[in-house]
Amino acid sequence: xxxxxxSPQFLSIQEGENLTVYCNSSSVFSSLQxxxxxxxxxxxxxxxxxxxxxxxxxxxxxxxxxxxxxxxSLHITAAQPGDTGLYLCAGAYGNKLVFGAGTILRVxx
Amino acid sequence: xAGVTQTPRYLIKTRGQQVTLSCSPxxxxxxxxxxxxxxGQGLQFLFEYFSETQRNKGNFxxxxxxxxxxNSRSEMNVSTLELGDSALYLCAxxxxxxxxxxxxxxxxxxxLLVL
Numbered sequence: 001x002x003x004x005x006x007s008p009q010f011l012s013i014q015e016g017e018n019l020t021v022y023c024n025s026s027s028v029f030s031s032l033q034x035x036x037x038x039x040x041x042x043x044x045x046x047x048x049x050x051x052x053x054x055x056x057x058x059x060x061x062x063x064x065x066x067x068x069x070x071x072x073s074l075h076i077t078a079a080q081p082g083d084t085g086l087y088l089c090a091g092a093y094g095n096k097l098v099f100g101a102g103t104i105l106r107v108x109x
Numbered sequence: 110x111a112g113v114t115q116t117p118r119y120l121i122k123t124r125g126q127q128v129t130l131s132c133s134p135x136x137x138x139x140x141x142x143x144x145x146x147x148x149g150q151g152l153q154f155l156f157e158y159f160s161e162t163q164r165n166k167g168n169f170x171x172x173x174x175x176x177x178x179x180n181s182r183s184e185m186n187v188s189t190l191e192l193g194d195s196a197l198y199l200c201a202x203x204x205x206x207x208x209x210x211x212x213x214x215x216x217x218x219x220x221l222l223v224l
Contacts, residue, residue: 031210042113042199042215043152050210088152092209096165099144101151 003027004091006100014108016078021103023089024071030092032065032072037086037102079107111135113202113216121222127188130219134181134202140164141183142213143175146197155198158183159205187221195223 005024013019023032031050035043047056049065049072056063060083062075072089084107090099114133122128134141142165143155154167158177175185181202187194197220201213 033210041217042201044215045212048210048212090152095207095209096154096167097142097209097213098154099152101149 003098004100006103010104012106019076021074021087023100028069033090034074035088043088081107081109083107113214115216115219119220122190123224126190129184129186130198132183132200138202139181140203140205142201143185144199190223192223
């Protein structure tokens with residue numbers, strides 16, 4: 001059983017559409033990170049959220065940390081083909097980083 | 110500065126063999142963590158080395174081991190390979206503050222196929 005559940009597992013959308021990826025847990029995390037991984041490469045950190053209720057924006061990407069620090073979401077506005085990849089959330093649990101299974105996003109032009 | 114490098118990038122082994130993977134961290138980083146990535150399980154933490162000592166360990170059998178050298182380069186070894194060990198093995202380096210939220214920089218991974 002995953003400590004962090006990500007949904008959906010797969011997402012295929014048209015360029016210009018909006019989407020939201022969710023990361024949920026029954027555990028409290030001291031912080032949560034979002035990564036993007038492209039084929040043949042390792043994950044690259046997009047953002048770290050630390051405070052419950054925190055919202056961070058990175059261009060067309062909006063990240064939110066739940067008030068109780070048990071969940072997070074990633075919203076992409078007007079998706080572009082360059083957004084295609086595997087999106088991973090990772091929670092700081094004790095002194096370890098625990099990853100969700102990921103959401104594969106495909107944006108078609 | 111140069112990123113995290115991993116060698117080899119691809120490897121094919123047969124069951125029962127052993128394998129050694131190598132990771133060179135970003136210059137100045139003293140912590141190296143290893144992860145196994147599979148489609149079904151995602152990234153699973155193997156272990157972390159800091160200053161040549163294993164500082165954290167995940168829930169993998171003893172067939173998985175690692176070490177770190179004085180220049181922070183790290184190797185991981187898997188003995189008696191099983192089909193289920195087929196995966197992408199990623200290493201990540203960081204300065205090594207000891208906090209899980211510290212930014213880790215991942216290498217491109219070694220893809221291991223066990224036949």
